[in-house]
Amino acid sequence: MTYIVAYIASLIVFGALDAIWLTTMTSRIYRPVLGDILLSDLRIAPALAFYLLYPVGLVVFAAMPALRSGSAGTALAHGALFGLIAYATYDLTNYATLRSWTLQITLIDLAYGTAVAGLTALAAYQAARWVAG
Structure with missing residues (x-):
């Protein structure tokens, strides 16, 4: 159950933060430089695949190790490293x-x-910790 809760928390937090980032930064940062190589309409299938898979990595490599060690710092650090890579x-x-x-x-x-x-891994850790008691 903790994996499922952590995954759902990751989906929600990452999805929300990425939606905010992309809606506010695409026109400021990406479109002025990348212009013609950006699609006007998103390809839904690969985007959906990414948004369903990426949180799995955050849960497996950051949130669950943090839950086993009892360390929010582990969730944050492992999540950040996973994101960087x-x-x-x-x-x-x-x-x-x-x-x-x-x-x-x-x-x-x-x-x-x-x-x-x-931040997403930290939220997933906190949600899983809450469920685990």
């Missing part, structure tokens, strides 16, 4: 291969991914 996979590959992808976008996105994953 996951976002680096995307951002550094794009920076290495796409002409229009800039260092500025890379650094901003890495910082965001690290922070949002750490």
